[in-house]
Amino acid sequence: MDMMMTExxxxxxxxxxxxxxxxxxGGGPCFFMDDPAGRWTGMGDFLRxxxxxxxxxxxxxxxxxxxxxxDGFAFTGHAAPELIFDYYGFPPHTYELRYPAxxxxxxxxxxxxxxxxxxxxxxxxxxxxxxxxxxxPLMLAAPDADIPVxxxxxxxxxxxxxxxxxxxxxxxxxxxxxxxxxSGMSFHNMRAYGNPAATAQAELFDQYLTKAATAPSKDRAExxxxxxxxxxxxxxxxxxxxxLPLMVAAGASDQAGARIYNERVLEVAISAYRFD
Numbered sequence: 716m717d718m719m720m721t722e723x724x725x726x727x728x729x730x731x732x733x734x735x736x737x738x739x740x741g742g743g744p745c746f747f748m749d750d751p752a753g754r755w756t757g758m759g760d761f762l763r764x765x766x767x768x769x770x771x772x773x774x775x776x777x778x779x780x781x782x783x784x785x786d787g788f789a790f791t792g793h794a795a796p797e798l799i800f801d802y803y804g805f806p807p808h809t810y811e812l813r814y815p816a817x818x819x820x821x822x823x824x825x826x827x828x829x830x831x832x833x834x835x836x837x838x839x840x841x842x843x844x845x846x847x848x849x850x851x852p853l854m855l856a857a858p859d860a861d862i863p864v865x866x867x868x869x870x871x872x873x874x875x876x877x878x879x880x881x882x883x884x885x886x887x888x889x890x891x892x893x894x895x896x897x898s899g900m901s902f903h904n905m906r907a908y909g910n911p912a913a914t915a916q917a918e919l920f921d922q923y924l925t926k927a928a929t930a931p932s933k934d935r936a937e938x939x940x941x942x943x944x945x946x947x948x949x950x951x952x953x954x955x956x957x958x959l960p961l962m963v964a965a966g967a968s969d970q971a972g973a974r975i976y977n978e979r980v981l982e983v984a985i986s987a988y989r990f991d
Contacts, residue, residue, distance in 0.1 A: 732890050746851065902920065919947040
């Protein structure tokens with residue numbers, strides 16, 4: 716009887732298991748503005764089908780945002796996190812967007828505890844809200860706002876190996892039904908967007924990043940750590956905060972990743988990855 720209960724429990728846990736993802740979150744509130752040229756249509760469509768691509772509905776979402784940096788790692792601990800409109804110069808209606816997803820204080824505490832047990836500095840911030848790196852893509856991916864969300868910060872060191880190690884420490888959450896999402900952009904040179912002269916370098920980096928992300932985990936870790944030496948790497952990311960969420964997502968899996976989205980947006984290649 717006990718053995719049967721254990722097997723059933725393990726099967727139930729397996730059915731809950733979630734991947735980790737690295738997704739693009741677009742430009743500010745781009746998906747909620749007029750877009751006659753359709754620049755953001757493909758990316759928006761990708762985000763809208765994100766949950767449908769999963770084998771099970773997540774119990775909660777742990778989202779690593781490119782727009783929050785702290786000394787060590789931090790997790791939002793409020794039961795009803797407010798939105799942080801950390802974009803500037805957009806139409807007034809984009810500052811009235813709402814995403815009333817519940818928080819998950821227990822998940823925040825557990826995630827911080829996992830990192831602390833692994834030797835990282837980590838804390839729960841009871842007041843911090845969801846910035847646009849979180850609420851904008853989630854408004855498309857989970858529009859009913861009925862899945863609890865915890866946002867995770869980057870360590871301001873922006874050390875790729877550190878963030879992969881943090882992902883490894885958090886990987887157990889996936890087996891408990893928590894979807895880990897790294898939200899950033901695979902290319903984030905603001906001055907290069909829209910410039911055809913940027914296309915070639917962007918493609919070179921996208922090719923490197925895709926080869927790295929889809930490699931076996933033992934090879935992937937070093938390739939991602941060396942992103943700045945890659946062809947087009949520092950051009951694609953003059954500052955790497957939008958790439959670092961990928962490191963957490965990749966670290967949370969020991970399986971080779973898969974590219975699940977690729978498109979040329981504003982003349983540059985943008986990709987997304989899944990790790991099972």
